[in-house]
Amino acid sequence: MNRQISQNTLSTISLIVGKENLFTSKEDAISYSYDGTPLHSQLPEAIVRPTTKDQISELVKLANKEHFSIVPRGAGTGLSGGSIPVPNCIILDMSQWNKILEIDQENLTSWVEPGVITSQLHQEVEKIGLFYPPDPGSMNICTIGGNVAENSGGLRGLKYGVTKNYVMGLEVVLPNGEIISCGGKSVKDVAGYNLKDFFIGSEGTLGIFTKILLKLIPKPETSKTMLAYFNTQADAGRTVSAIISKKIIPCTIEFLDNTTIRCVEEFSHIGLPIDINSLLLLEVDGHSTVVEEEALKIVECCKQNNATEVKIAQTVEEAIKLKTARRSAFSALARTRPTTILEDITVPRSEIATMLEKIAAISKKYNVLIGTFGHAGDGNLHPTCLTDERDHDEISRAEKAYEEIFIEAVKLGGTITGEHGTGLAKKKFLHLVTGYTAIETMRTIKKALDPNNILNPGKVFDI
Amino acid sequence: MKTENSNFSGIDIPSDDVLTNCMHCGLCLPVCPTYAITGREKSSPRGRIRLIKSVAEGTLDITQGFVDEMNFCLDCQACETACPAGVKYGSLVESARNQIRVQRKDSEFTLMMKWIFLRNILSKKYLLNIVSKLLGIYQSSGLEAAFKNSLVVKKLTPKLFKLQLLSPRIDGRFFDEIYPEIVLPRNTPKYTVGFLSGCIMNVAFAHVHEDTIKVLLHHDCRVIIPKKQVCCGSLQAHNGDFDVARELAKKNIDAFLKHDLDAIVMDSAGCGALMKEYGHYLHGDPEYSEKAKQLSGKVKDLTEFLYEIGLKVPAKQFSHRVSYHDACHLIHAQKISKEPRDLIKSIPGIDFVELNEASWCCGSAGIYNVTHYEDSMKILDRKMNNVKETQAEYLVANNPGCLTQIEYGCSQQQVNMKIVHFSTLLRTVYEL
Numbered sequence: 099m100n101r102q103i104s105q106n107t108l109s110t111i112s113l114i115v116g117k118e119n120l121f122t123s124k125e126d127a128i129s130y131s132y133d134g135t136p137l138h139s140q141l142p143e144a145i146v147r148p149t150t151k152d153q154i155s156e157l158v159k160l161a162n163k164e165h166f167s168i169v170p171r172g173a174g175t176g177l178s179g180g181s182i183p184v185p186n187c188i189i190l191d192m193s194q195w196n197k198i199l200e201i202d203q204e205n206l207t208s209w210v211e212p213g214v215i216t217s218q219l220h221q222e223v224e225k226i227g228l229f230y231p232p233d234p235g236s237m238n239i240c241t242i243g244g245n246v247a248e249n250s251g252g253l254r255g256l257k258y259g260v261t262k263n264y265v266m267g268l269e270v271v272l273p274n275g276e277i278i279s280c281g282g283k284s285v286k287d288v289a290g291y292n293l294k295d296f297f298i299g300s301e302g303t304l305g306i307f308t309k310i311l312l313k314l315i316p317k318p319e320t321s322k323t324m325l326a327y328f329n330t331q332a333d334a335g336r337t338v339s340a341i342i343s344k345k346i347i348p349c350t351i352e353f354l355d356n357t358t359i360r361c362v363e364e365f366s367h368i369g370l371p372i373d374i375n376s377l378l379l380l381e382v383d384g385h386s387t388v389v390e391e392e393a394l395k396i397v398e399c400c401k402q403n404n405a406t407e408v409k410i411a412q413t414v415e416e417a418i419k420l421k422t423a424r425r426s427a428f429s430a431l432a433r434t435r436p437t438t439i440l441e442d443i444t445v446p447r448s449e450i451a452t453m454l455e456k457i458a459a460i461s462k463k464y465n466v467l468i469g470t471f472g473h474a475g476d477g478n479l480h481p482t483c484l485t486d487e488r489d490h491d492e493i494s495r496a497e498k499a500y501e502e503i504f505i506e507a508v509k510l511g512g513t514i515t516g517e518h519g520t521g522l523a524k525k526k527f528l529h530l531v532t533g534y535t536a537i538e539t540m541r542t543i544k545k546a547l548d549p550n551n552i553l554n555p556g557k558v559f560d561i
Numbered sequence: 562m563k564t565e566n567s568n569f570s571g572i573d574i575p576s577d578d579v580l581t582n583c584m585h586c587g588l589c590l591p592v593c594p595t596y597a598i599t600g601r602e603k604s605s606p607r608g609r610i611r612l613i614k615s616v617a618e619g620t621l622d623i624t625q626g627f628v629d630e631m632n633f634c635l636d637c638q639a640c641e642t643a644c645p646a647g648v649k650y651g652s653l654v655e656s657a658r659n660q661i662r663v664q665r666k667d668s669e670f671t672l673m674m675k676w677i678f679l680r681n682i683l684s685k686k687y688l689l690n691i692v693s694k695l696l697g698i699y700q701s702s703g704l705e706a707a708f709k710n711s712l713v714v715k716k717l718t719p720k721l722f723k724l725q726l727l728s729p730r731i732d733g734r735f736f737d738e739i740y741p742e743i744v745l746p747r748n749t750p751k752y753t754v755g756f757l758s759g760c761i762m763n764v765a766f767a768h769v770h771e772d773t774i775k776v777l778l779h780h781d782c783r784v785i786i787p788k789k790q791v792c793c794g795s796l797q798a799h800n801g802d803f804d805v806a807r808e809l810a811k812k813n814i815d816a817f818l819k820h821d822l823d824a825i826v827m828d829s830a831g832c833g834a835l836m837k838e839y840g841h842y843l844h845g846d847p848e849y850s851e852k853a854k855q856l857s858g859k860v861k862d863l864t865e866f867l868y869e870i871g872l873k874v875p876a877k878q879f880s881h882r883v884s885y886h887d888a889c890h891l892i893h894a895q896k897i898s899k900e901p902r903d904l905i906k907s908i909p910g911i912d913f914v915e916l917n918e919a920s921w922c923c924g925s926a927g928i929y930n931v932t933h934y935e936d937s938m939k940i941l942d943r944k945m946n947n948v949k950e951t952q953a954e955y956l957v958a959n960n961p962g963c964l965t966q967i968e969y970g971c972s973q974q975q976v977n978m979k980i981v982h983f984s985t986l987l988r989t990v991y992e993l
Contacts, residue, residue, distance in 0.1 A: 123626050125603050125627060125630060128615050134585060175586065175587040194600055238591045239588065240587075365645045427645075428586065429645035430645035432646030433645075436584070438584055
């Protein structure tokens with residue numbers, strides 16, 4: 099390999115982390131050249147597995163001195179390119195930092211290392227009747243560190259919010275190698291700037307998490323999962339608004355269009371009818387009497403808005419199967435065409451029906467196949483372009499289609515990304531939502547904290 | 562993809578379409594046993610796919626590191642079950658191994674093991690018979706006992722010492738020495754089924770085969786065991802030796818299609834998985850393409866077959882605690898997991914207990930426990946922890962490799978559990 103990082107620097111890195119934690123083979127570089135994002139890749143110079151925060155601090159100091167970049171990485175399931183290498187970088191692999199350090203039942207908090215897998219935390223806290231709501235689609239492998247860095251959402255966002263609503267404290271290695279702690283177990287804390295929130299969603303550009311304090315809540319007593327089938331997307335969209343306007347906040351309202359339904363059914367064989375136009379997957383949770391009452395009202399809402407059929411899951415297993423199938427949607431869509439470019443626009447939920455119409459029209463205009471699914475309840479849609487990276491003409495039409503979808507989403511008062519982050523994939527559209535002055539402000543912050551631009555450079559925006 | 566630069570060559574190369582189909586979402590990572598060991602991307606399905614893609618694009622040579630990763634994979638195909646996009650990972654890794662073989666890039670040890678076992682002993686019946694007879698004599702003569710207890714041997718060749726403990730017990734009489742070509746049931750036959758005696762199963766699991774035959778006869782099957790049949794070729798194909806696998810497949814097609822069969826019933830998951838794929842391996846062969854598809858269409862795992870025709874109700878209750886381990890080549894390669902569980906649960910009296918991580922590989926994986934002993938044992942340890950937790954009296958596993966491997970785990974860890982094939986359990990239940 100033609101290296102940009104000198105052998106001397108690699109030797110120093112090896113001294114810092116131990117040679118067993120430094121990987122420089124071409125095979126290793128190739129297998130860390132990507133994350134879950136399509137169409138982007140870059141070989142890193144090396145993959146480094148630090149084992150202590152002091153080692154991370156030393157690596158960061160070395161990067162400033164020797165001018166190489168550091169890209170932190172969890173499980174590499176990101177969908178905006180946040181953990182894809184940049185030229186002249188080392189990958190900081192945090193996946194082995196996988197210990198749940200403490201579950202504090204008196205304060206309802208948990209200290210975790212950043213490499214803890216999200217669903218493992220779910221299982222551990224649920225054993226003792228507690229609940230950590232954020233549940234991204236890749237929760238069986240993605241890490242809490244990555245979730246905080248991207249401010250991930252999930253199926254339960256509608257009622258419970260997203261990762262940022264559950265982060266109470268962070269230990270962070272700054273771009274100059276200093277280590278700070280911010281936030282803590284106090285529910286109220288207004289001492290100084292709210293630095294903790296500042297790092298959430300910073301996509302690895304402002305600091306490296308070494309410890310994360312999460313808020314837990316009591317586990318809902320029971321839940322009910324429902325499926326409603328529709329003949330038109332407009333009916334499904336209107337149903338969402340109707341439910342919310344009845345002052346019911348289900349924990350989940352997921353939308354799947356026909357293309358997505360077909361692919362999901364082909365993978366999971368759970369008996370979804372493949373000839374329906376669209377469906378909503380709904381879940382209410384909480385106290386049993388409230389759940390019963392709300393479920394009835396939801397069924398009524400669905401029927402009033404022309405649902406052709408409403409089914410209620412009879413067992414917990416059936417409900418889990420439905421949700422698991424939904425989580426497979428993004429990858430299952432690759433059954434139709436090999437390259438799936440997934441977007442993540444979000445609009446105010448009252449505009450869901452309008453946005454779905456716009457997506458359909460844009461798909462037609464650019465002659466690209468788009469499967470749409472998403473968290474209809476919180477306005478977060480994942481229009482997914484089904485294409486083939488080997489067909490350059492189609493890829494370019496897909497890119498144009500997305501640009502138009504972004505513009506329409508912003509016009510409706512929405513945003514270009516709800517939960518995947520800006521990363522590499524969406525940075526050229528960031529100005530549509532934030533405006534140029536806001537990006538300039540972000541640059542000022544980045545430059546102040548990371549003057550040598552060593553932490554995940556070129557992500558979110560260019561300097 | 563720029564295929565003109567590819568470092569693969571010939572006809573059996575990893576498919577470009579399958580490579581492109583992987584969207585590297587990472588949903589395969591949590592089910593991969595080798596990724597669980599190293600935590601490194603290159604030991605994961607999507608990592609390996611990326612490596613194969615790089616060789617196909619000409620940006621990576623078939624390096625030693627590449628070869629090591631291809632051989633480190635168990636080919637358990639748990640990733641295929643987990644993959645929502647439906648990427649046929651197994652076909653990629655097997656084609657890559659075929660390329661490694663054709664381009665002579667295997668290490669000397671692997672090459673030797675593959676040559677001894679795959680090209681010779683298992684593919685050539687007379688050799689397998691001779692070797693097995695010798696192994697049988699060795700195992701029953703007291704020599705083995707002496708070897709096992711010999712501290713000198715343990716010191717001198719620790720690897721050989723461990724490996725010999727893993728060798729299957731050779732049956733006194735081979736299966737095809739016991740049974741004629743056609744076996745008739747007591748009642749009027751309702752079905753005519755073909756039966757594969759196979760290679761290892763024939764010499765080391767003759768007793769399991771016998772149990773299967775008894776069960777089939779009990780279900781009014783006329784059983785045909787074609788004399789001219791050979792090893793199914795599964796170990797060869799999974800290790801990338803497509804040439805030998807195709808030769809064996811053709812011989813079996815000729816041997817089985819001579820008879821008018823309702824089904825070809827398999828009691829070895831690995832063999833069943835491959836025979837269902839004959840159509841794929843012989844695709845495009847002018848003479849055998851169609852015949853292969855015809856044969857594959859008839860192949861059924863024993864549990865699949867019994868589920869279809871209906872299990873006879875046993876005369877007596879069988880009040881025991883029973884658990885079930887999914888052989889990779891049943892659940893992942895053939896997508897069979899419901900049938901065996903439902904059948905076991907339907908036996909009156911049985912207290913069925915689900916094995917945690919039942920679909921996680923046991924580490925046997927063909928000759929993997931010979932070529933990768935240490936890794937195979939790490940994987941077995943994980944399996945054994947779950948096995949012990951069931952506190953079952955019987956653990957059902959429908960593949961010879963799994964039976965040997967988990968039995969070995971039990972003997973190493975002093976676990977008192979009967980590791981049985983479903984046929985053996987049924988024979989006990991029916992008191993046949």
